[in-house]
Amino acid sequence: MSTATLTVDLGALTANWSALAAMGRAEAAAVVKADAYGLGAARVGRALAKAGARTFFVAVTEEGAALRQALGPGPVIYILSGHMAGDADMLGDMDLTPILNSLDQLIRHLEALPGHPFGLQLDTGMHRLGMEPSEWTAVRDIALAQSPQLIISHLACADDLGAAMNTDQLATFRQMTAGLDCPLSLANTGGILLDRAYHFDVTRPGIGMYGGMPFEKARPVVSLDIPVIQCRDVAPGDAVGYGRAWTARRPSRIATLSAGYADGILRCLGDRAAVWADDVRCPVVGRISMDLIGIDVTDTSRDPKSVALLGPLQGIDTLADAAGTIGYEILTSMSARYTRRYLG
Numbered sequence: 001m002s003t004a005t006l007t008v009d010l011g012a013l014t015a016n017w018s019a020l021a022a023m024g025r026a027e028a029a030a031v032v033k034a035d036a037y038g039l040g041a042a043r044v045g046r047a048l049a050k051a052g053a054r055t056f057f058v059a060v061t062e063e064g065a066a067l068r069q070a071l072g073p074g075p076v077i078y079i080l081s082g083h084m085a086g087d088a089d090m091l092g093d094m095d096l097t098p099i100l101n102s103l104d105q106l107i108r109h110l111e112a113l114p115g116h117p118f119g120l121q122l123d124t125g126m127h128r129l130g131m132e133p134s135e136w137t138a139v140r141d142i143a144l145a146q147s148p149q150l151i152i153s154h155l156a157c158a159d160d161l162g163a164a165m166n167t168d169q170l171a172t173f174r175q176m177t178a179g180l181d182c183p184l185s186l187a188n189t190g191g192i193l194l195d196r197a198y199h200f201d202v203t204r205p206g207i208g209m210y211g212g213m214p215f216e217k218a219r220p221v222v223s224l225d226i227p228v229i230q231c232r233d234v235a236p237g238d239a240v241g242y243g244r245a246w247t248a249r250r251p252s253r254i255a256t257l258s259a260g261y262a263d264g265i266l267r268c269l270g271d272r273a274a275v276w277a278d279d280v281r282c283p284v285v286g287r288i289s290m291d292l293i294g295i296d297v298t299d300t301s302r303d304p305k306s307v308a309l310l311g312p313l314q315g316i317d318t319l320a321d322a323a324g325t326i327g328y329e330i331l332t333s334m335s336a337r338y339t340r341r342y343l344g
């Protein structure tokens, strides 16, 4: 077998969810959009449901339909993109609840699926999705007459403790929902960690469950082991890989790994990343190819059979820093080609 193996520790994932849930009195939902941040929405969703999650969020209706098939009837599945043209049958048949983002979506929903549950999103300053204060003033009486299940908004700077934007959005959300008798939801992972004032009735953790920052105390959830195809000795002055981008300065042992940028291992990591052979750090050498990566294994005691790009010694945020990105993108870039193994 030469594909890399992505191991997902579902026990760690559900423990992270429970830890975030225990930070307040709100109901903790679970955000499993983008195939549970690349880890597999069916397996992740079932593990979370077993751990007690009753409410899930996905980005689009098709993801909701797949999740409903995995979870069966019972859990509430919210669709963050709302009710898009052509969605009515799937929303109805699969018992999915759209979060309506605009007057257009509200009209579409009430016409196509009268009496079918829905939520609403308000824009408190992020200017991405949801009804702005003026639109909300015009629409709220019609919307509230139909008893929305949940009203949400989303924080733009929740991972920045000191950002004034957080308190501004909190104040705007409070103003826009003052006096309403409807469950409210504002906090993603960062919002949960900010302060209990952000929790309201339902929290929406995503990245923290998957072991990413800003949840510093998260247990790591993913490891990625990549097989070695071949090892060779190179002499000082020999170059490795495309463009001769790396040249040996000492007699070196080079291993070639079976993974590359086609697997979501960003090409820009070429001169910055390392992998681990047990507890020996092996720098990536030369350019990352589509399906192959060269590493320097000179300091290992014997040729490794496989190495860890993600594991106990290197988490998603370390790799993200090396790539100039965020843990979310490391996770969602992970290849469909990897063999997936689930623990717990």
Ligand SMILES: *Cc1c(COP(=O)(O)O)cnc(C)c1O
Binding pocket: 031, 033, 080, 153, 154, 187, 188, 189, 190, 204, 205, 206, 207, 208
């Ligand atoms: C993705 C998302 C979340 C989860 O955010 P994390 O930072 O991963 O916890 C919550 N709410 C909305 C609206 C989202 O789009």
